[in-house]
Structures are given as C-alpha cells and as structure tokens.
Amino acid sequence: MQADLHAYRERISLVLNGTGRWIDQLSKFSAILSLVALILLSLATLLDILLRSFSSHGVRGLFELNGLFMAIIISGFLSLVFIQRRNIRVDIMSSVAGTNQLGVALISTLSEALMMVGLTTVLGFRAWDAYQYKETTIVVGVSTTGFWVCAFSIMLFSTFLIVGRSAAQWARLLLTKAYTQQGFWRGLGVMLIAFIISACLVFEFLSGDYSVGLQASIVFLSLYILIAAQVPIGISLALLGILSLSLLLGSESAFVIAQNETARALTSIDMAAIPLFLLMGNFATWAGLSGDIFNAGTSLVGSRRGGLAMASVMGCGGFGAICGSSIATTATFGKVAFAEMEKRNYAHSLAAGCIAAGGTLGALLPPSVVLIVYCVVVEVSIRDAFQAALLPGLFAMIMYIIAIMITVRIKPELTPTIEKFDWIIARKAMLQAWRPIILFILVLGGLYGGVFTTQEAASVGAVLALAFALMTKGFGWEKFKLSLVDTAINSGAIYIIFIGANIFAGFMSFSDVASLILGFVNIDTTPHWIILLCLVIFYLLLGTVFDTLAAVLVTTPLVVPLILGMDYDLIWWGVVTLSLVEIGMITPPLGMNVFVMRSVVGERLQLSSIFKGVTPFLLADLIRIGLLVSFPIISLWLPKILNS
Template sequence: MSGTFLGVIAIAGLFALLILRTPVAFAMLIVGFFGTWMLRGLNSAGAVLITETYSTVSNDSLIVVPMFILLGKVASRAGFSRGLYDAAYAWVGRFRGGLASASVLGCAAFSAVSGSSVATAITIGKVALPEMKRLGYSSGLATGAVAAGGTLGFLIPPSTGFVLYAILTEESIGRLFMAGILPGLLLTVLFMVTIWIIAVRDPRAGPRGEDMSWRARLKASSSSAPLLAVIVLSIGGIYAGVFTPVEASAVGAALVILIAFGMRAIGPRGLWDAVLETVKTSAMLYMIMVGANVLNPFLAMTDLPRALGSTLTGFGLGSYGTLVLILLTYVVLGMFLDGLAMLVLTVPMFFPVVTGLGFDPIWFGVVVVVVIEMGMITPPVGLNVFVVKTAAQDVPMATIFRGVTPFLLAMLVGLALIILVPQIALLLPNSMFG
C-alpha cells in the first residue's frame, strides 16, 4: 500500500470519526498516531506523540489564547458588553435598522476582546435580541444580524483562528492580527449596509430608534470607554511595536480585571468562574493543536499534500482558478465541520499549494478565516445560528437561516474585494513590519 493511498484512507477515516461525533482533537490524535504506527512503527508513533505534545503545550506563542479568552470572559461577566452595545446604539440607532446595526458594531467591538465568534454572538445576543424584539424588529433581521456579527470574532484580532493558523504555518501572529483589522472593518460596514437595505425595502423589519442628543450620546459612550481603552492599548500596542502579541494579551487581561474590580462590576466569585471557563476553553484549543501536530507529520509522511498540490495544479486552472477551487472546498466543508476543525484539517494540506502558486501566506490566512466565517452561518451546521437560537428560543431555525442569507451575500462581496485588492489585508502588516 502506497503512502499516498494510506493518507487518503486516513482522511476518510478521520471524517468517519467526526461523523460519529468523536471530538476533533481525539479524531486527529487517533488517525495521526495509528497512521504513523503503520508507516514507521510503534516507536516512531510514540515519539511523535510525546514530542509534539510537549512542543505544543510549551509553545510560548499559544499563551495568547488563554490570556485573550480570560480578557473576554471577564469583560462579559462584568457586563462591559452592555456598554459597547449602548454606545453603538447611541450613534446609529436613529437610522433605519439602527438597533441591528448597533448589534453589529457591538459585535465588532467585543470581538476585539474575545477572539471568539461564539462568545461574541452569545454575549451581544443576550443584550441585543430582547431589545430588538421589544421594538418590533423582524425575527430574521434581528437574529441574522447577531449571528453574522458574531462571526467577526474569528477575524478581528485577537482572533483564535489567526493564532492557530500562525502556529500551523509558522507565520507571525502579530502580522496576522494586523491583517485582520481592515477586513474586519470592511465586513462590519458591509453588514450595516445590508441592514440598511433590508430596512429601506421593508421599514417594518427594522424601524428607526430614537434620535439622541449629543450629550446623551457622549454619556452612553462613556460607559464603554474603559473597555475601548483596553482594546486600543493592547491592539494599538502591537501595531506600535510596544508589545508583542503575548505581552499585549497579558496586559489586556490584567487591565480588564483591574477595571472590573475597580468599578465593582465583578467579585472574586465572578473572576473564579471566568478563570474556570478560560481553562476549559483553552484546554480544548490546546488539545486541538496537539491533535493537529500529531496528524500533520503523518500526512507529510504519506506525501498527500504534494500529491494534492499536483492534482490541483494539474487541472490547468491557473493560480486564481486553483484558489477558487480551494475556497469552494472550504464552503462545502463548512456545511459539516466547525471552523477550528476546518482550519487545523485543511491548512497543512492547502498551505503548500497556495504558497507554491505565489500567494502571500498572510493574505491567504485572512481569506481562509473569512471563508470559515461564512461556514459559521451556513446550514446545516451553522454554529453561530445554533448559538443565537439559544438566545432566541421562540424563533424557528429556518427563520434564522433565512435571516443570515443577505449577510452571506455581503460576506461574498467582502471576500471578493479582499481577493481582488490584497492590500486590504496586507496594508497594515506591511506598514508595521516594513
């Protein structure tokens, strides 16, 4: 049996394990360990398992993950998300669909502290959905805006997706964080334009809110000032070269904890609960990275990535045609797998192909993350849709999926712009790192 054929069987077995609801980390561990055993023997498989596990958990760069998760958990428990939402509503609430636009802006701002699409969607959803229901917003627009806005947590730094991509490809976390800012703002604007179009076509779907005075707007904005200051300091510190991403994550987490205690918005019990949630989430992400780092050496042994690259380039589609084919694969996988699973399973195979075609690896990381974001709101998996459903239990799933459809179209427009104008993703990292 050739190594490549064994690799194909292993990938089929991996998907079979995932269909049987095996956690993605353990599915990759099983396939990687036993595949290496078959190719190189038990001693080699054991050595890979031990060395890759140690190198993963001792990787200093991964400290970014628990620190930023802790930052988001504390901010959520302290109720800072409400301040972000109120500030956004004060400025855009008077426009058609203003409450939904405020939800998207709140998601964008909270994404800058959470790094998670699920955490962003559920945190802002708990605040925004009852308000939109009270003011008579259509269920589709309300839930669609929150589900789509939540995906920004996977793109706007500190994105967990970028951290994992950086570890898998040995690219700079700082460059990837900077690369996600302008695309994140672009999608935020496109989402708000989408809301405005929906509200103009059907004014009952997204009625206007009250027009606040400048004094009221400034007062509402002041409640979000502490958290916005942390965002500017941590992310701005990376851009200015004051902090590394690891240092920025630690500074941000420490500042949010101090602010939360100083404002008496959280107590020791709340902090302890935030720490426990951080440990659970971080342990899951670390296990996924361990599984990926056990699977990837096996795939390299099978020569499957090279064979895949030869097959794709053999179609004669050219650089962009091959890229489109890869992205279509992500769209299909997004209907069945969650974002992190897609990232760790596909990047090791597609990355050598894409870089071999001459595409910038940082730019490709942004493109991949945007496509994975789309998978978070596409049926039948649509993780963010299920998350929003927990906060809007009276809204049918079909209504939520219909509600996110216009936002999917907006994401397609954003993806096309990023592909056609790579500088949208590369301007900030190139200016930062020269």
C-alpha cells in the same frame, strides 16, 4: 410517556455522571489553581514590560521560563475538558447512531482516556530526558527537570481521574442494565464499526506495498470516518497519527515524534496567548463591557432607520475584538441587543439575523484565537496576521451595515420610525465606554505598534479586564471561578485539537502529502482562479458542519501546499480561510451561530426566521469574499505599511 422519558434520562445520567461529583470538583479545583497561576504569570509579564519601559533591564530569563510554566498550567486544566466531555466533535452521523447516545458517549470517553494515558506517558519520558541529559535554561541556567516532573505529576493525577471515571461508567452501565435501553447497541455499534473500519484500512494499506498517495488518502478517509462517527476531533487526529507513524516508521520513532510535538505544543509561547485572550473575554463580559460598547454604538447610530441593528453589528465587532470568539460574541449580544430591539419593535428576523451575522466578526477581528492557531501551524507571524485581519474585519462590519441600510430601505416595515439624534446622550455614552476604549488602545495598539509580543498583549489585556471586573458591582468569587472554569474548558479543547493536529502533521510530513497534492492538482496548467474558486466553495460547505478551529486545523496541511505552489501569501490565505469558515457559521442548514442565537431567544423565534434574517448578510459576505480573494492587497496593505 413523560415518566418513561424521565426515567430513561435519569439512567443515562447515572451511568455518565453517577457519583462522579468529587471528580468534577477535583478537576475544577485543579483548573482554577492553574488559571490563577496563569494570572500571576501575567502579572510577572506586566512587571517585565514596566521594567523594560523605565529601565534597560527586565525580569531576567522570564521569556524562556514562561514556556515551562505554561506546560505545568496546561497540564492542570486539561483534565476538565475530558471530565466535562467538552472536547470538540462533529455530530454529522448522530442521526445514524440514533437518539440513545449513551454508547457513543462511553466509547468516546474510552478514547479520551486512551489519549490521556498517551499524553501522560510522553510527558513522563520528556521529564526523564530532561533529567538524563541535565537540561537547563539558556539564560538563567535553571534545570528544566523539575518543571517537566511537575507537569507529568499533574497529568498523571488527571489520568487517574479520567481512567477511573471511564471504568466507573462501564461498571454503572452493567449495574443499572442501561444497555437494555432501546437504541443503546445501535449507537455503540456505529462507534465500534467506525473504529474497526478505520483501523483495518490503515493496517491494510500502510503495511502493504502501496503508493504514498493511496496510503495518505486512506489515512485521511479513516480520519473523516472517525470524526463523522463523533469521536472527538483532537482524539481522532492523535490516534490515527500515532498509528500511521508506527506503521511507517516503527513504534519507537512514532513515540519520539509524539513526545516532541506534545512538548512543543505545551511550551509554545504563541499558544499561551489563547487562554489569556479567553480570560480577557470572560472578565470583560462580567465587567459589562459588552453593554458599554452597545450603548456607545446605539447613541451614535441609533437615531437612523435600522440604527439598533447597525449598533448591534458594531458592538459585536467591538466585543469580538476583546473576546476573540464568534459563539461567545453571539451569545453575549444575543442577550444584550435582542431584547432592546424587540422593545423598539424591530422585526425579530432582522434583530436575530444581525446579531448572528455580527457574531462572526468575533473570530475575524484581532485578537482572533483561531488565527493564532493557524499562524502557529503554518509558522507565520501572529502580529502580521492580526494586522492583516484588521481591515478585512472592519470591511466585513461596514458591509453588514450597508446590508442593513439596503434591507430597511427596501422593507421599512422591519424597523420602527426614526428617532431624533441627541448629542448629549451620545457624548455621555461614549464617555461611559472608556473601559473598552482603553483596552483596545493598550492591547491592539501595543501589539500593532510593536510594543508588545502577542503573549504580552494578551497578558496586559487579561490583567486589565480582571481589574475592570473587580471594580464592577456584583463581581465576586463565584463569577471569578466561573470565568476561570470556562477559560479552562475552551482553552483545553483547543490544546487537545492542536496536539492531535501536530502529531497527525508528523505523519503527513513523512508521507510527503505536499508533493502528492501538487502532483494531483497541476498548478502549472490549471488556472489559479479555478483552484481558488474550488477552495472557496469547499470551505463554505465545510464551515456549515465543522467547528471553525477544527476546519482550519484539519484542512490547512492539505491546502497550504497549493497556496505556496501558486505563490500566494500564507497570511492572506489565513484571513481568507477564517472569513470563509466564519461565513459557514451562518449558512443553512447548520450555521452554528444561528443555533446559538436560537438558544438565546428560545421559543420566541423559529430557526427559519433567523436564517431569513441572515440572508442579506450572507449576500454581503459573498461580495466581500470575492473582493478579498481577487485583491489580496486588502489584507496585506496594512502589514506592509506598519512593518516598513
């Protein structure tokens, strides 16, 4: 039986990977070159900041050139997401497709190849437009044609790799007869049926004389069918967006919209902060900043009952403010803190629960990657949103610490006896934490103080974290490459969803979904607290099954008209939304952070024990959400003070 299972896995691996190692290496090489270029661009930004600080001039024209350079850089690392099959997807219907997911993977790679062909095509026409209209930058008058041609050429090469690999996978499927494996046709059938149903619904209702409301509802239904069937979320958004726009406005107009939205996403300076902050997080991890933060927290509160659990939450908050990712924070502190608490005889459920819950602070405390994307989509200030998220993030941390204090008071057997506080050890640990302290002061202080833009703060953080990593013993070329590759994969997955969401938003704009929603939910007669309560419940449920970024991007265009119609602040709602979907990451039965924690601790702990451990934190979260929704001033007070 074991031999048959091994042969089965080997055959699937052969079909999906086969002799594609050279394709992997080329994609990684392209991604590494792109991220090295991003670091050099960060150094140029740092030079610009220094020149502005000590003279009246900076690097002339750098700001407008940054966007064009970013288009080239993103084109260089985008292919790695497709080659590694790391596009964000939801596996709601994985059980329906069966245990043999080969057919699902093959259809997914076909859809990804189709999107890459589309992206390359629109970039080619964007380069042609730049040449035809002799586009130049405003400040220095540099022709933009060369930049777009370079981005197009890189994307074209990547498309050849991805399309070639997809063709090779289908060829190996036939040669190895892997289609004879049990369950293959079931998985393939589920994917094909999802595509057929979605296409038939869209063609039928958008080609006919139906109301705008019904047409929009059908498109959203088709979107959720594809997402549920495990088609990558960004691909689903882009394909349905293009198809719907073509049926509404014609193929030429749909193509122009796709071209404009793709170019806007690739050249967005605000979005450029995302790969930079992710780079900062990766370098900070290798530099051991998570250990510095945890040791400092332990030295301060470790002598209290439950002190290590409190230190873990504080450490998760501090490290989350560096890396901006819930999953990365949970995985990092799962390794750093769990073993330490286990050594001190902490109950496994409390140890794992506090880390899984503390990891959610990673996406809430600035700089938050998801909050950046939200701000770009709804067109509000990223700096104001970061300011608004700071107090709620600190509030969440305090609520978690209070939850630990109450839990260990009720059940003292969960923690060991209290140790004596040692001020000498505490002072030494605080001094050793000078690196994360400097990083916080420069990045967040400069951002909140108005010294840096978001992209400049991210550049400073990435360069400084790299400097710390280079000073760390054991950090060499291999770890540097791993940092770049990980950043490329995560950044590329975000950009794919963002581009797809922008194209899909074009359809929603032309179909006037905002008026439809406001007509469906009468905000003049329905009490606002009922609408907000329904939204809170909706996001709590959505967060259990959707990736945080996907949940925000897919639902924001639907919810924002309601928030504006009720005359609420979009920045406040962004903080509330982020808080809600992050709570979903520790909510049974599918809390993502709980599964990450389970993978870190291995067989030592069951999922049920971790869910039991996060229960006090979920109760604290519900109280916190109630206060955030009831009193928007918690979020809006700091931006108001700083901006005045």
